[in-house]
Amino acid sequence: MGCVQSFRELCDRPKNTNVRISLPAVCIVWETAMIILFGIFIRYDDDSDSHWIDDRKETNKSDIENEFYFRYPSFQDVHVMIFVGFGFLMTFLKRYSFGAVGFNFLIAAFGLQWALLMQGWFGSLGPDGKIKIGVESLINADFCVASCLIAYGAVLGKVSAVQLMVMTLFGITLFAVEEHIIIHIIHAKDAGGSMVIHTFGAYYGLFISWMLYRPNLNQSSRLQCSVYHSDVFAMIGTLFLWMFWPSFNSAIADHGDGQHRAAINTYLALASTVLTTVAMSSLFQKHGKLDMVHIQNSTLAGGVAVGTAAEFMLMPYGSLIVGFCCGIISTLGYIYLTPFMEKYLKIQDTCGIHNLHAMPGVIGGIVGAITAAAATESVYGVEGLKETFDFVGDMSPTKQGGYQAAALCVAICFGVGGGILVGCVLRLPIWGDPADDSCFDDEHYWELPQDEESTQPVLQYNNHMRNKDVIETNFNMQQT
């Protein structure tokens, strides 16, 4: 017994999961830095500053035309997706629900502050050197964080909170640069972030997971599965993501018809995806039973894939087609691709983000490029075409299509390159990540309630008693 103990201690030595110094240090230092940087750079924008009343009177506007009323309901829906949607979607593991929802909470709150700064520096730095923030900035910060939460899905259960924070810090930084290139330099449109958020985030996570490959992860396989109630919890995440995705794709679209159309397209694409996901899930299982993994994840693929083109005149049937294809591709991905990638490409993808975000994101980029290239004045109207694509100078739909395709490449490159780089950093043995046989286990990072008592001690107790019986029996028999 003592021998086994000391052997395990030896094995665990390089994997010390104690983050009692590093985690508080990172949090406090980081938050202090944020306060200083916010003090120097961040101010309210025109619509949230108390001078707005002068503005309003000058331009004879109504209070209701404050940007707040255009975007706040969508912002709250996006906020729910980030914290409840992503958080609960990952609670499906038997013993990693605290880590799923808790670390998701931590890195989202951590990331959004850094996102406000990074996106401000690259996007909206005023001539006075100040970043002006309003409700649209908050949405953008949430979007930025989303890419890191997607990446978290690939490494769920295999990293420590400190690693997640490092991953988020770099992720947000890379995101802001990538977004700046795609939106402000290439002038591609990406309202729902198929490329900017999903493609980037997914490849970023997948290549980090590749760098952190664990050959002996099967030692934790007893915990890499769900229980009945954890699957129901995960459905909370799925449904809030599914329901609010129309808000996600329309949150920063153009006022008026832009937001309206983005919501309709997303609503339809998602409805279509559910049908094909169920079809594939049933078709590829014995007895036609449905698999919760597909229902929880693949049903969302349509929302990802319609992101870029959501505010274009994709037409309702176009949205249905996109959703139709993505439901099939994503479900087949879970059935064939995820095991293949783990076995041959050494990419261990806990939540299957390759099927939910990477492939649908790339499809979304392509759909966006085609839809943009095919845009005509007869469909959009002269004014409508300009308004939708923000054309300036001699831009044409064909050119825009090309730029959209270029943007997709940028997103993939940033994801892959960033993932490899940050993966290198995360391989350092200083971050408190768990050993191969301790993955997917809240035990190492959370004070757990003692509910094991109700089931496991039964087993131990009985074993003990049984042995005692045998001993007693033998003893009695020896007496006789």
Place this chain on the structure above:
Amino acid sequence: MGCVQSFRELCDRPKNTNVRISLPAVCIVWETAMIILFGIFIRYDDDSDSHWIDDRKETNKSDIENEFYFRYPSFQDVHVMIFVGFGFLMTFLKRYSFGAVGFNFLIAAFGLQWALLMQGWFGSLGPDGKIKIGVESLINADFCVASCLIAYGAVLGKVSAVQLMVMTLFGITLFAVEEHIIIHIIHAKDAGGSMVIHTFGAYYGLFISWMLYRPNLNQSSRLQCSVYHSDVFAMIGTLFLWMFWPSFNSAIADHGDGQHRAAINTYLALASTVLTTVAMSSLFQKHGKLDMVHIQNSTLAGGVAVGTAAEFMLMPYGSLIVGFCCGIISTLGYIYLTPFMEKYLKIQDTCGIHNLHAMPGVIGGIVGAITAAAATESVYGVEGLKETFDFVGDMSPTKQGGYQAAALCVAICFGVGGGILVGCVLRLPIWGDPADDSCFDDEHYWELPQDEESTQPVLQYNNHMRNKDVIETNFNMQQT
């Protein structure tokens, strides 16, 4: 052992729950049909088309006056009710949470596409043969789906996914016709759908359940109950329905005071219902203990009953009175009527939709008729009366009251007739429904996680060991 096995196989033969061919086939064929029909018929409406900018400039409107901003927040609330509200409300069964939330998800996504088409053909087909959709269409599609989800409550756990889809297909079709008659021909008002949605949906479901009567359902009674955590999950559904019901009843009410008043009336009616539900639940149980079934369901009855009259000048105290009565009636229904209906009328109503939707829906129709008939210009104002009831020609409040009552009859007839018809179709032995002893069990339609391991094998293991003990003991004793 082999004998029992073959006997069970024999019994189960007509009840083959394998839907591996039928479910994917229905999904794929259906979705393909949707794409084609959407391609032919469905287009964006004026407020979601990119030509809206021309419109806006002509009429000198602000972007904020796009229909999107009037209705999108309410739409999202309704959306949450449909997917999380109805879905989680039905998770209360011990082993049918996947089926509750998963099939709810499937048929809602399936139904809303068909609803857009059906409601378009009957309601908003333009002179060019196109259906123009916008955010109000999405809300109406969600409403339409709600009636089928209500019907699902009656047959929960006793039907297969394929049956549910057939039921939804016919349900949506009937709904669209019924709604067209009530709203466009009879010109009745029904903002919150007490008649159109709840009365129709409930009788539709109840009469399907009557047609599918299972005399031996008690063979599944071990599963027709809740466990502690499944009741907490169901409370998620209850609360989201309860909280967002004001949005449900106000979502398609008139702009301005109409939506405002509908929200207030519903808020008050629901608050009042909670109090009387608790009172009745406590009064009719031994020791005054509360029953979760009542808290989960009857607390919502007030929202149903105030649906039709929500946008009328029902007055705040009127809303309270409606809620007061419905809490009592609905709870008493659960205590006395549901067992009575099962025993004598052969209607097995899993979720008690008769108490939550049918009775309150009928009450709502009657309240609506009375309130309309009692409307006066002194209360509504000259303009307000016209605006609220959309009076044209020689309509008067008294006539309107009569029309409201007629509408209620139409809703009931469609529900009963439709239920019987569709019930006949669903009795065909080709749909993969479960046997009488396999109802309320996710086992047959879902790949279940192996969490039984943690408790049941303990039992088996111990039994096994105990026998071994005895054997060993005996063996030892024989030795001595």
Place this chain on the structure above:
Amino acid sequence: MGCVQSFRELCDRPKNTNVRISLPAVCIVWETAMIILFGIFIRYDDDSDSHWIDDRKETNKSDIENEFYFRYPSFQDVHVMIFVGFGFLMTFLKRYSFGAVGFNFLIAAFGLQWALLMQGWFGSLGPDGKIKIGVESLINADFCVASCLIAYGAVLGKVSAVQLMVMTLFGITLFAVEEHIIIHIIHAKDAGGSMVIHTFGAYYGLFISWMLYRPNLNQSSRLQCSVYHSDVFAMIGTLFLWMFWPSFNSAIADHGDGQHRAAINTYLALASTVLTTVAMSSLFQKHGKLDMVHIQNSTLAGGVAVGTAAEFMLMPYGSLIVGFCCGIISTLGYIYLTPFMEKYLKIQDTCGIHNLHAMPGVIGGIVGAITAAAATESVYGVEGLKETFDFVGDMSPTKQGGYQAAALCVAICFGVGGGILVGCVLRLPIWGDPADDSCFDDEHYWELPQDEESTQPVLQYNNHMRNKDVIETNFNMQQT
């Protein structure tokens, strides 16, 4: 066996938890009173009355300028916080989830009706003796209820439903008077209710708990803890509170920039709190493990503390600083202060509301006073300053600061005084509260499902069998 039984019956006699008469009586009598009082006093306000159309035409307004569209999305978010947020936050106890979410539901629905009346009598009684209600009244009623739900947190698991209703009845009454003094007499500003709601509610609850001190509460300590899944349920509450807190603090702020700024400030303060809470939680536990109690509660402290100053020009970095401090203070409160208060001050605070509401509330009041006192025309603009603080006559920022401080004192006094008074009433032995060894147990007030069967009988069964084995063995041996 019979002896133990009768002894326990004797002990339980003064603690009869049967509320079969009292609970229904209170509910029915109360609801009837509400209907009568609503009939006499409550009418629709201008924006929700059907005469609004005349208004609108006269003033040449758009429908979108109806108050409904300014506040309804925020109202729904607040509504979710009240019912799902507070309700699920308290489900963390192992066997009190029904009581947490169910009684929360009951007293919120009960309280909001009384709040509409009380706040109307004190705030908006018209010259015709009528109270005009609209969407802002609904938000205020929800706010009022929030203070009582906070107080519920202190006594969670230790009181009966009847006691809770009495507590709510008095709490709402005191709240309305306190709010009237603070808002209408002192003219303090408190958009997010740091003082009015949180400070008052927390001290009200704490002093009731002090009056109801149970020296033998440790007899229930086996139930005063969580299980794995109950902690995940509680996270649903935490996250909905956290996400929607920006809506809470901005719901009744000034139109336009006021609401906009309040949302931004709250968003930032909350993000900052998460980081310092995690830091403290990890730093003060062995092995740096995180404690769910802190993550569930202390992460919200920043939202409480930024309540009063949310609509002021607190500046983004100011919000971060407030959140930073509150995360630290609140977490340390859970670690050191709660045990201290229980041991030495005889205040048993089940949910730790002292750390989540009382301390952050007081901090919020102080921050509000300082921010108000430091307000200048250069920061706010001449018009902006007047608009933000509603200055009339010779008011100045310095004076306003003093009034804010006075308001804080009023809130504390009402909380402490009210708590002691109401605590006296609740000590009467007629309310059906549980005995010291029956606290934190749904058993006494709810019909519980029989899910114990799945685990506990295993134990009993095995014990039984084991004994039988031994007996059989002995018997067998005696034979030999």
